[in-house]
Amino acid sequence: xxxxKNIHKGxxxxxxxxxxxxxxxFMTLKGGTSGACAACKxxxxxxAADCPLAxxxxxxxxxxxxxxxxxxxxxxxxxxxxxxDETQKPEAMKSIIFQSYVRDRSPVYGCLxxxxxxxxxxxxxxxxxxxxxxxxxxxxxxxxxGQNQYQNQNQNQNxxxxxxIHELGGDNKQQEDVTSQQLDxxxxxxVNNNQSNIVTPFISPLLPVSQTQQPQMSYTYxxxxxNNNGYSPPAYNTDSGKEIxxxxxxxxxxxxxxxxxxxxxxxxxxxxxxxxxMKSNNGVMAIQSQLVNLQMASNHQQVEEEEDGHEYDEIHxxxxxxxxxxxxxDSKEAYASSSGGSLKEQIxxxxxxxxxxxxxxxxxxxxx
Amino acid sequence: xxxxTNSPCAAxxxxxxxxxxxCVFAPxxxxxxxxxFANVHRIFGASNVSKILHEVAPHQRxxxxxxxxxxxxxxxxxxVYGCVGAISVLQRQVLRLQRELEETNADLMRYASCLGSxxxxxxxxxxx
Numbered sequence: 001x002x003x004x005k006n007i008h009k010g011x012x013x014x015x016x017x018x019x020x021x022x023x024x025x026f027m028t029l030k031g032g033t034s035g036a037c038a039a040c041k042x043x044x045x046x047x048a049a050d051c052p053l054a055x056x057x058x059x060x061x062x063x064x065x066x067x068x069x070x071x072x073x074x075x076x077x078x079x080x081x082x083x084x085d086e087t088q089k090p091e092a093m094k095s096i097i098f099q100s101y102v103r104d105r106s107p108v109y110g111c112l113x114x115x116x117x118x119x120x121x122x123x124x125x126x127x128x129x130x131x132x133x134x135x136x137x138x139x140x141x142x143x144x145x146g147q148n149q150y151q152n153q154n155q156n157q158n159x160x161x162x163x164x165i166h167e168l169g170g171d172n173k174q175q176e177d178v179t180s181q182q183l184d185x186x187x188x189x190x191v192n193n194n195q196s197n198i199v200t201p202f203i204s205p206l207l208p209v210s211q212t213q214q215p216q217m218s219y220t221y222x223x224x225x226x227n228n229n230g231y232s233p234p235a236y237n238t239d240s241g242k243e244i245x246x247x248x249x250x251x252x253x254x255x256x257x258x259x260x261x262x263x264x265x266x267x268x269x270x271x272x273x274x275x276x277x278m279k280s281n282n283g284v285m286a287i288q289s290q291l292v293n294l295q296m297a298s299n300h301q302q303v304e305e306e307e308d309g310h311e312y313d314e315i316h317x318x319x320x321x322x323x324x325x326x327x328x329x330d331s332k333e334a335y336a337s338s339s340g341g342s343l344k345e346q347i348x349x350x351x352x353x354x355x356x357x358x359x360x361x362x363x364x365x366x367x368x
Numbered sequence: 369x370x371x372x373t374n375s376p377c378a379a380x381x382x383x384x385x386x387x388x389x390x391c392v393f394a395p396x397x398x399x400x401x402x403x404x405f406a407n408v409h410r411i412f413g414a415s416n417v418s419k420i421l422h423e424v425a426p427h428q429r430x431x432x433x434x435x436x437x438x439x440x441x442x443x444x445x446x447x448v449y450g451c452v453g454a455i456s457v458l459q460r461q462v463l464r465l466q467r468e469l470e471e472t473n474a475d476l477m478r479y480a481s482c483l484g485s486x487x488x489x490x491x492x493x494x495x496x
């Protein structure tokens with residue numbers, strides 16, 4: 001009986017010891033060695049309880065603060081935060097962190113590069129939509145009985161359209177055949193006939209950022225993904241979500257990439273000129289190739305959405321393909337370069353990388 | 369080219385310092401555009417901009433400055449979202465267009481398949 005009691009006592013003591021050890025470990029982990037946020041750690045100062053930056057810069061992600069510090073600086077951030085309400089501060093910080101991250105990955109163009117890529121994507125999508133709508137109109141306007149010959153032509157054209165969509169580039173001649181067929185049928189892109197009426201796909205980068213346009217964006221700010229370097233970029237989810245490049249391979253293989261290259265001196269060249277050049281030089285072929293790319297990008301997007309990738313890897317891979325050598329033209333840019341003259345872009349077909357990157361951007365979820 | 373004899377650049381004017389011949393800001397902040405540097409300085413700070421310029425290749429500096437000017441102006445207009453707000457708007461537009469494109473393509477395929485079946489039946493009728 002006494003032995004049993006002793007055994008129980010021993011077990012109880014051991015249990016209590018273990019509990020105490022667990023408690024100590026827990027407190028240590030919770031408090032950390034210093035408890036300072038990433039901002040205070042970087043600045044090597046004591047992190048006060050009311051540190052304004054602590055909520056936004058967890059200690060586990062020092063790189064986030066480093067990016068912000070490099071671009072904005074602490075004083076600037078604090079000044080911005082002071083002018084805002086409590087409800088606006090988290091959103092502002094998220095956008096600042098995001099902007100800094102983009103600048104870190106793309107030191108030359110930053111968010112402006114992304115903006116212009118998106119604008120280009122929009123232009124491409126609109127052009128393709130016009131083409132498809134005009135084709136649809138033709139189908140709808142056909143009499144029900146149909147004329148076999150005309151139907152056959154449409155079938156061929158449609159087949160070519162599908163072929164165009166699925167074909168990985170192909171050669172120019174094939175595309176020319178498709179183009180000429182489409183043009184013969186009065187469909188397709190009316191690019192060459194529209195030179196007097198060139199639509200500028202790029203709008204001024206100084207977009208009217210009005211308050212009314214601002215959505216209540218929801219940033220799914222994830223601090224959980226930490227890579228080996230202790231750096232996890234901000235993660236923003238959208239419906240397009242996972243449309244991030246997973247490979248940098250150019251789907252078009254030998255196809256030339258659509259690049260705006262900064263050859264000399266930099267600066268933003270004339271957008272209208274670039275589009276005009278594109279349309280007059282490569283004409284419909286370039287446009288259609290780009291439209292196919294867009295289609296493929298959207299097809300790929302569906303596949304990507306099903307993948308459960310880590311947000312860090314996605315953003316990391318996406319941003320790796322942002323080519324700092326690209327320049328983005330803007331005819332109405334107030335700060336247009338005065339040096340180096342107009343740039344001669346190498347007008348090539350846009351690769352899948354650029355389309356994906358423009359489409360993905362940074363996965364911002366917006367709520368209206 | 370020496371800035372010593374010329375008018376000081378917008379940056380040196382703003383900072384009230386001598387604009388030397390090797391002023392890093394001079395090529396990109398002409399004196400005719402004072403607000404450009406003022407905005408950039410307010411948001412990012414002159415030293416940060418200087419560091420960024422030094423990190424970037426010389427032929428890319430102008431693009432870097434222009435993008436910084438754009439971001440600074442966007443941030444001044446919208447202190448909460450800055451240029452990220454515009455990105456969000458554009459991204460939603462891209463998504464909308466892609467969805468619309470998918471639906472339209474689906475319609476097109478439906479029409480094409482309908483016509484295909486009509487043609488087949490027409491041919492079959494002829495032979496039959």
